[in-house]
Amino acid sequence: MADKNIPYKIYLEEDEMPLAWYNLRADMKKKPAPLLNPETHKPMTAEELEPVFCRDLIQQELDDTTPYFEIPQEIRNFYRMYRPSPLVRAYCLEEKLQTPAKIYYKFEGSNTSGSHKLNSAIAQAYYAKKQGLRGVTTETGAGQWGTALSMACAYLGLDCKVYMVKCSYEQKPFRREVMRTYGASVTPSPSMDTEVGRRILAEHPGTGGSLGCAISEAVEKAENTEGYRYVLGSVLNQVMLHQTVIGLETKTAMDKYGIKPDLIIGCAGGGSNLGGLIAPFMGEKLRGEADYRFIAVEPASCPSLSRGIYAYDYCDTGKVCPLAKMYTLGSGFMPAANHAGGLRYHGMNPILSQLRYDGLLEAVSVPQTSVFEAAEIFAKVEGILPAPESSHAIKIAIDEAMRCKETGEEKTILFGLTGTGYFDMLAYEKFHNGQMTDYIPSDEEIQANFSKLPAVE
Amino acid sequence: MADKNIPYKIYLEEDEMPLAWYNLRADMKKKPAPLLNPETHKPMTAEELEPVFCRDLIQQELDDTTPYFEIPQEIRNFYRMYRPSPLVRAYCLEEKLQTPAKIYYKFEGSNTSGSHKLNSAIAQAYYAKKQGLRGVTTETGAGQWGTALSMACAYLGLDCKVYMVKCSYEQKPFRREVMRTYGASVTPSPSMDTEVGRRILAEHPGTGGSLGCAISEAVEKAENTEGYRYVLGSVLNQVMLHQTVIGLETKTAMDKYGIKPDLIIGCAGGGSNLGGLIAPFMGEKLRGEADYRFIAVEPASCPSLSRGIYAYDYCDTGKVCPLAKMYTLGSGFMPAANHAGGLRYHGMNPILSQLRYDGLLEAVSVPQTSVFEAAEIFAKVEGILPAPESSHAIKIAIDEAMRCKETGEEKTILFGLTGTGYFDMLAYEKFHNGQMTDYIPSDEEIQANFSKLPAVE
Numbered sequence: 001m002a003d004k005n006i007p008y009k010i011y012l013e014e015d016e017m018p019l020a021w022y023n024l025r026a027d028m029k030k031k032p033a034p035l036l037n038p039e040t041h042k043p044m045t046a047e048e049l050e051p052v053f054c055r056d057l058i059q060q061e062l063d064d065t066t067p068y069f070e071i072p073q074e075i076r077n078f079y080r081m082y083r084p085s086p087l088v089r090a091y092c093l094e095e096k097l098q099t100p101a102k103i104y105y106k107f108e109g110s111n112t113s114g115s116h117k118l119n120s121a122i123a124q125a126y127y128a129k130k131q132g133l134r135g136v137t138t139e140t141g142a143g144q145w146g147t148a149l150s151m152a153c154a155y156l157g158l159d160c161k162v163y164m165v166k167c168s169y170e171q172k173p174f175r176r177e178v179m180r181t182y183g184a185s186v187t188p189s190p191s192m193d194t195e196v197g198r199r200i201l202a203e204h205p206g207t208g209g210s211l212g213c214a215i216s217e218a219v220e221k222a223e224n225t226e227g228y229r230y231v232l233g234s235v236l237n238q239v240m241l242h243q244t245v246i247g248l249e250t251k252t253a254m255d256k257y258g259i260k261p262d263l264i265i266g267c268a269g270g271g272s273n274l275g276g277l278i279a280p281f282m283g284e285k286l287r288g289e290a291d292y293r294f295i296a297v298e299p300a301s302c303p304s305l306s307r308g309i310y311a312y313d314y315c316d317t318g319k320v321c322p323l324a325k326m327y328t329l330g331s332g333f334m335p336a337a338n339h340a341g342g343l344r345y346h347g348m349n350p351i352l353s354q355l356r357y358d359g360l361l362e363a364v365s366v367p368q369t370s371v372f373e374a375a376e377i378f379a380k381v382e383g384i385l386p387a388p389e390s391s392h393a394i395k396i397a398i399d400e401a402m403r404c405k406e407t408g409e410e411k412t413i414l415f416g417l418t419g420t421g422y423f424d425m426l427a428y429e430k431f432h433n434g435q436m437t438d439y440i441p442s443d444e445e446i447q448a449n450f451s452k453l454p455a456v457e
Numbered sequence: 458m459a460d461k462n463i464p465y466k467i468y469l470e471e472d473e474m475p476l477a478w479y480n481l482r483a484d485m486k487k488k489p490a491p492l493l494n495p496e497t498h499k500p501m502t503a504e505e506l507e508p509v510f511c512r513d514l515i516q517q518e519l520d521d522t523t524p525y526f527e528i529p530q531e532i533r534n535f536y537r538m539y540r541p542s543p544l545v546r547a548y549c550l551e552e553k554l555q556t557p558a559k560i561y562y563k564f565e566g567s568n569t570s571g572s573h574k575l576n577s578a579i580a581q582a583y584y585a586k587k588q589g590l591r592g593v594t595t596e597t598g599a600g601q602w603g604t605a606l607s608m609a610c611a612y613l614g615l616d617c618k619v620y621m622v623k624c625s626y627e628q629k630p631f632r633r634e635v636m637r638t639y640g641a642s643v644t645p646s647p648s649m650d651t652e653v654g655r656r657i658l659a660e661h662p663g664t665g666g667s668l669g670c671a672i673s674e675a676v677e678k679a680e681n682t683e684g685y686r687y688v689l690g691s692v693l694n695q696v697m698l699h700q701t702v703i704g705l706e707t708k709t710a711m712d713k714y715g716i717k718p719d720l721i722i723g724c725a726g727g728g729s730n731l732g733g734l735i736a737p738f739m740g741e742k743l744r745g746e747a748d749y750r751f752i753a754v755e756p757a758s759c760p761s762l763s764r765g766i767y768a769y770d771y772c773d774t775g776k777v778c779p780l781a782k783m784y785t786l787g788s789g790f791m792p793a794a795n796h797a798g799g800l801r802y803h804g805m806n807p808i809l810s811q812l813r814y815d816g817l818l819e820a821v822s823v824p825q826t827s828v829f830e831a832a833e834i835f836a837k838v839e840g841i842l843p844a845p846e847s848s849h850a851i852k853i854a855i856d857e858a859m860r861c862k863e864t865g866e867e868k869t870i871l872f873g874l875t876g877t878g879y880f881d882m883l884a885y886e887k888f889h890n891g892q893m894t895d896y897i898p899s900d901e902e903i904q905a906n907f908s909k910l911p912a913v914e
Contacts, residue, residue, distance in 0.1 A: 007471050008537040014464050080465040081549065081840050092538065092612070110567050112842040112877070154837040155549075174631075174882035180889050181836055379638055380611040383538050385569040420569070422879040425631035432637050 009086040010253040017084055018248040019071060021241045024279045024351060026067035027286045030358055032350040033325035041456050044322045052219055054229050056127040060238040078122045082111035087253040092381040101404035105417040106250045115419030116273045117148035117233055120242035124231040125152035134227035135159025139214030141168055142342040143175030145233030150182035163189040163217045167208030175423050189214040196220050196318040211345055212331055216318025234270025235349050243276025251280045261414035263400055267392035268296040268305055269342055271349030277416040296363040297392040300440045302335040303365035304328055304348045307446050310357050312456040313347055323454055326353040330449025336439040340368055340427035341388030367438035371395050372431040387419040388427055466543040467710040474541055475705040477528055478698045481736045482521035484743045487815055489807040490782035498913050501779045509676055511686050513584040517695040535579045539568035544710040549838040558861035562874040563707045572876030573730045574605035574690055577699035581688040582609035591684035592616025596671030598625055599799040600632030602690030607639035620646040620674045624665030632880050646671040653677050653775040668802055669788055673775025691727025692806050700733025708737045718871035720857055724849035725753040725762055726799055728806030734873040753820040754849040757897045759792040760822035761785055761805045764903050767814050769913040770804055780911055783810040787906025793896040797825055797884035798845030824895035828852050829888040844876040845884055
């Protein structure tokens with residue numbers, strides 16, 4: 001059944017691992033629009049960002065011309081604890097589907113944080129430490145990012161303060177305990193810790209919180225605490241930069257075996273894992289060296305890239321963060337209550353947004369029950385229990401493989417398997433019990449928040 | 458900080474993976490005592506075992522002379538989905554401890570079942586399928602074995618019926634859902650499904666169940682259901698045989714880099730992971746080719762190998778299984794109520810028991826709070842959240858490394874890291890909240906059940 005020359009799992013040697021992250025913006029002719037000051041609507045300067053973000057990270061955030069950023073030795077040491085991650089040939093899935101397509105996935109779940117988030121967490125924690133800071137603040141929704149950051153901070157001896165969306169804090173006590181195992185302090189958001197938290201609690205007593213609200217609290221806390229800065233797990237360009245380690249490893253492994261993907265698929269919430277996976281391939285496409293199809297997969301209930309508007313918007317509920325030009329559903333958008341799992345952010349990374357706008361990246365959205373169906377097929381044959389988020393990519397990979405079965409095409413499909421679903425069993429339970437429902441917002445609902453976008457000319 | 462020639466993680470190539478399991482008994486001069494028929498006290502024959510166990514597995518159980526059993530191609534294909542597992546040099550832990558010792562661990566948690574159990578689950582499911590069976594029954598306590606078997610059965614299209622100790626069924630709903638994701642049927646034990654279950658429920662209404670009781674139910678169900686057999690996740694010699702894939706990979710990897718361990722450490726519940734890890738090294742020792750120290754680590758609250766009696770005993774509460782000669786606390790022994798995690802079986806694998814009796818294997822027991830302390834140290838620096846069971850080995854590895862620090866010896870320590878603790882966060886939570894207590898049974902308590910052993914001359 002197996003191609004004689006392609007192993008089940010391709011692991012790079014340690015000396016084949018990337019030495020630098022790739023800054024895709026350097027190869028983009030149409031650059032993503034700059035972050036704007038929320039009050040003046042002028043491009044944010046490094047100085048303005050300093051009270052909130054770490055110095056080196058600001059440079060990475062703003063620089064759109066330097067093609068490579070060296071990965072510091074300390075970060076490469078940490079990467080070696082859990083990287084290279086395997087590039088897996090999905091022989092068992094291919095056989096199950098009886099498809100002529102060749103399917104590969106890059107698996108980022110083989111570390112305790114259970115996801116790709118660690119790639120950026122260690123980088124951000126490293127630069128905070130290098131700057132002599134005492135600690136960092138952040139928000140977490142489903143908990144993957146908070147876990148990853150807690151691990152990275154424990155490793156470097158940095159304080160870590162996590163604002164966890166209150167409903168997740170209550171529904172996912174085990175996630176909370178993992179973070180505590182790594183020594184983080186975890187606060188349910190909204191909290192009485194911050195002004196914005198107190199304001200939101202006063203306006204909406206009993207609210208379960210939101211990602212946008214937790215971001216506002218974490219930013220405020222960082223600004224008001226000596227020796228602290230704020231770090232973020234997705235959306236920002238710096239995060240996507242760090243995540244290019246995924247795509248760079250994948251490309252090296254594929255090149256080594258002479259594999260060329262026709263189609264590259266990833267789930268998209270804030271966009272960093274998808275951006276990191278596709279970056280080196282997209283770079284080739286932008287430079288006219290090769291051609292690939294790229295597909296972003298979103299939940300039907302939160303389809304920023306596939307159904308949102310491309311405009312400047314607030315990144316958080318409290319409107320304290322810079323404005324970003326991106327595909328957005330409006331910062332007031334909330335996914336329907338039956339939405340399970342992550343991928344619930346209202347906007348999308350500015351680089352991916354620009355690529356989408358320029359027709360270089362496709363976007364589709366899928367209902368969640370179809371995602372869990374795909375997850376279960378995958379788990380049974382490939383032996384990995386995928387995170388609901390990652391399973392969005394599985395769903396479309398299977399769809400495309402089935403299309404190949406109809407047409408007889410032997411396409412090579414690559415997708416990103418960002419993490420495992422160990423902490424998502426409540427959602428799986430709902431699915432098993434037939435209690436999971438789908439919700440596809442109407443055009444009216446999608447557009448309801450468009451009028452509240454900031455007026456940027 | 459790193460030895461120039463030893464990478465953080467040693468992965469074997471696919472063509473370096475073992476082609477056969479190693480049967481340590483072939484090299485033992487003093488063979489383990491045979492299983493006995495619980496009624497006649499005569500050695501069990503293959504025919505007598507046939508109604509309960511699969512044919513090929515019976516052969517593996519009884520054969521104490523054939524040194525190698527070929528691993529069927531189908532099982533090797535499955536192994537390649539998640540094996541080879543990494544042999545990790547614990548550089549970060551060494552640095553944290555400031556020890557001159559060199560620490561290695563073989564990590565078996567990088568698959569969805571989260572533990573080494575999958576190595577035997579796929580083998581047992583394969584032989585059941587080969588024999589033309591419809592399904593298998595089993596018991597599970599903490600849930601690792603049930604998860605692994607569900608995965609293996611899903612892969613091969615076999616029915617899987619799991620009796621899950623009732624208190625775990627209720628306290629670990631997520632484990633249950635993982636099994637359901639793989640299509641297993643999961644029943645809390647004791648249940649009304651079986652005669653033995655009904656009897657126990659009548660005698661002890663409201664009981665939370667026990668492993669011994671769940672075994673009895675699974676055996677009865679297999680005997681009474683057409684096309685079913687019973688499979689077991691530890692204790693048996695066949696299970697240890699399959700687990701030698703761990704030790705064989707480890708030995709190949711160490712030989713490749715010229716590493717020779719002084720000390721090999723593993724946790725011990727039923728004994729299969731420890732036996733599998735040490736087997737090829739113990740073989741060398743038995744053949745006089747090399748010398749190593751071997752240490753089995755048990756919970757203080759269930760210390761069969763370190764404080765039990767070496768005698769024939771029942772393997773299950775219902776007394777329907779064959780008698781095994783082993784270190785045992787008596788089949789009526791129950792760990793104290795504050796005991797967290799697995800490693801709660803009253804007996805020990807017969808091969809390990811014989812080795813212990815012959816002075817070839819050391820055994821120690823450790824209180825659980827010290828185990829969680831070690832787990833947390835390890836998690837913070839090595840980035841893997843260990844299962845409580847596995848952390849018993851970590852605890853002693855750290856103790857030995859600290860001893861090296863005192864003496865200045867540069868010992869090479871190898872331990873087995875059998876799995877991850879994703880589903881054990883309730884226990885971690887207790888530990889974080891200072892609610893975890895220790896219990897060390899008195900000699901009187903340990904010996905309380907010795908008088909109820911079967912009278913075998």
